Amino acid sequence: MSWRRLVSMGLSYAALLLLAFLFVSPILLMLTGSMKADARVLVEAGSFRAFLPLDVDLQNYRDVFARVDFGRYLFNSLYITGMVVLAGLVVNSLAGYAFARLAWRGRRVLFGLVLAILILPLEAIAVPLFYQVTLFGWRDTYLVQIVPFIANAFSIYLFYTFFLGLPRELEEAARLDGAGVLRTFIAIIVPNSKPVFATVAILSFLSQWGVFLWPLMVTSGEAVRPLPLAIATFYTLPPLQWGDIFAFGVMMVLPILLVFLFFQRWFIRGVVATGIKG
């Protein structure tokens, strides 16, 4: 390897390392901070020592459990998010398939509406939605936090584009082999669409895990509230105990990491390239 190439490679590695550090640093800060006493967190906040695990003390974690019913909140978050993700995979994949492949009256108009909803933020419809669920008597339930988020325009769109790219002959072969529409979907389409199912699962998990505004509006008390509302209570009364907040944060991020690790192998697998000779 030439001298010049060595230098340029060294430089680019240095730049990449710096960039990587920039992205990882908040998480690192949170991890190390969660194991330090509150006073120390504040003192070291301005120096590089903030990133070093100078203490390994689990007192903050014990404090979190003492201050809130963490298990309860964790269960609520897992349950709500899990239901939204699972039901969302079923509903949105079927919808995406119907838009991509089935011929029915009004398909184009409806798909146009789905695309329009894509750009509508929750905040825009939060108030009317709030009235609606109050009418249903759904306040303070799991249901109210799950049902409105199952059908998701972005997920539908992701499924739609993926299904469009699948070779049509696969489905046609299945139809000729005697499978009906639903059977074709379950037996042929789904097994060949793992990447899009994984993508949608991760994305909807991420967006659902962090919801704050909606549960704040429709719930009161910890019975059905998710984690983000619990961590918020740590901010409300001074003095702020940064160690506890960091410890809470670490515990809240862990499930995301696990979900990501579980699904990412389908990400890497990529699209179906087999059985079809191109």
Add this chain to the structure above:
Amino acid sequence: MASVTYKQISKRFADGTTALADFNLQVNDGELMVLVGPSGCGKSTALRLLAGLESVSNGELLINDAVINDLTPQQRNIAMVFQNYALYPHMSVRRNLAFPLRMLKLPPEEIARRIAWAAELLQLTELLERMPKQLSGGQRQRVAMGRAIVREPRVFLMDEPLSNLDAKLRVRIRTEISALQRHLKITTLYVTHDQVEAMTLGQRVAVMNSGRLQQVAVPQLLYERPANIFVAGFIGSPGMNVFASRLQKQASALAFEFAGQWLEVPRNQRFNPEMLAPYVDQPVYVGLRPEAFEPTGSSEAQVELTLTAVEALGHEQLLYFDLSQVSAPNMIVRLQGSSAFTIGDKIPLALHTTELYLFDKMGKAIYTRAEKEKR
């Protein structure tokens, strides 16, 4: 036991494309019918209509005299081999073969029996546990055939099943398909755009062009008695040379114009002066196959033409002459063996006018009544 009938079928797609127009075809029970024609002529559409993958715009589809227009694909019991095979990528060969049988809800022993039978027939036994991506193109092709035959369909459709294979394999599998079809006696429609494949495989061949059926006949008859200019130019490699011409009454016989010469129309079982009378002094087209020419000494030559290109194929040679003609820009002459020619030279040619074909101004072939009935 199944015969298939297309009765005045037409197909218009939503975007206005007419893929089939007034298409009539009868396929007999147990017959292997080949549909052949240039790209976009509606061959695949014809198969897809029969399979129920597209809906008919007009006309009736019949299997054994029962109209099937409104049956779903599942109800039709038709199997199809796709150009890209469409094997289920996530299933082993065994499960690919089992899929149509499971849909029929057959008992497991019966499924196992039929898979064993098909695997044996198509030499797939060793491959049963492989995944499609672990197979070669030829093996995939056989799996696709296997998946089609296991459930003993009434009709077997194949849409260019060999076009993804190399030339040698194509010839081998062509023979295998032919033998298999004869053995199983399943009514088969086979689509190809390769006229050689059509001629070698088809018990009868249906030639199509721009959504219309041009001629249905046994292969030899397609070659010897093409119904019109399109078929004449499409069948044969290369196809017939067709020129705009005229007929004229001369002292002893009728004559046709070719390359500025007047040549005599032969009097044989195909032509006689009485039937040609209505065409005298009218524009007609003459057709001469590439085999109907022969270079000779200049004394016997009937025409002399300028050579523009030569293609040597080893066992034969193709000579190209620049003559404006109807079916292609060049006139092609085919010669056995190889001899040296210089491009740009004037080559004296003799014509076997006994091999002459005549077409009316609409492009329809002119034959005597007896010849017509033969078709």
